[in-house]
Amino acid sequence: GRVGGAKMATTAPPDNAMAALREKHKWHADFVKFLLHAGAYKKVSATGRTKLRDHGEMIAAAGATLSECRRCLTEMDAGADKEEGEASAFRREVVEALAGTSDVVADLPRRWDDLQRPSGTDPDMDMDMDMDSMMLTLSCVCRGLGEAFRYRANESTNLYDIPHHDPTLCGKGTIPWTSSTEVLAVLHQQLEKIQLFGDSVLSSSSNYEQDKLALK
Numbered sequence: 001g002r003v004g005g006a007k008m009a010t011t012a013p014p015d016n017a018m019a020a021l022r023e024k025h026k027w028h029a030d031f032v033k034f035l036l037h038a039g040a041y042k043k044v045s046a047t048g049r050t051k052l053r054d055h056g057e058m059i060a061a062a063g064a065t066l067s068e069c070r071r072c073l074t075e076m077d078a079g080a081d082k083e084e085g086e087a088s089a090f091r092r093e094v095v096e097a098l099a100g101t102s103d104v105v106a107d108l109p110r111r112w113d114d115l116q117r118p119s120g121t122d123p124d125m126d127m128d129m130d131m132d133s134m135m136l137t138l139s140c141v142c143r144g145l146g147e148a149f150r151y152r153a154n155e156s157t158n159l160y161d162i163p164h165h166d167p168t169l170c171g172k173g174t175i176p177w178t179s180s181t182e183v184l185a186v187l188h189q190q191l192e193k194i195q196l197f198g199d200s201v202l203s204s205s206s207n208y209e210q211d212k213l214a215l216k
Contacts, residue, residue, distance in 0.1 A: 024059055053160045060151040066098060
């Protein structure tokens with residue numbers, strides 16, 4: 001099932017948040033270029049450059065997350081078959097979870113974690129609504145991470161003067177933010193939800209055990 005209301009305007013991340021992220025990235029890129037032109041960037045260690053790149057990636061990932069959230073909510077409106085009040089509550093939880101994303105991009109993993117929690121906090125939430133919540137979170141997280149990886153591939157050399165991947169930094173305790181404990185925890189929870197939904201669907205099958213073995 002899909003959520004939404006034909007007579008209800010979509011509640012989605014505001015346009016000013018996207019504009020703020022674009023401006024934030026401009027300031028970030030200008031700062032890195034200033035360090036380079038001033039001759040100070042050569043004194044920045046590889047770890048420091050990686051941290052700077054992490055920040056740029058988070059800005060890109062935050063923008064992609066908000067954009068994907070807007071797209072998902074718009075699609076849910078188009079296929080609406082839920083009660084208006086139920087849809088409004090779902091939308092409100094989604095927007096509240098992502099509120100402030102453009103202000104502190106370093107909190108993006110926590111925003112993703114907040115985004116997936118509404119589906120597990122209400123025991124009375126029906127299966128269709130819970131599925132919508134899981135799919136929206138999965139879509140937003142994957143789009144955000146995908147944009148971060150694209151940014152890393154395009155800007156590592158051009159802007160930050162570091163390799164796209166430097167295995168020597170991992171040995172020094174420096175890992176990309178996309179491999180942080182917080183991000184991995186979000187992905188693990190998403191995989192658990194997918195497994196639970198899969199088991200739920202299989203349990204309704206007349207050939208449950210046979211279907212479950214076929215998927216292994």
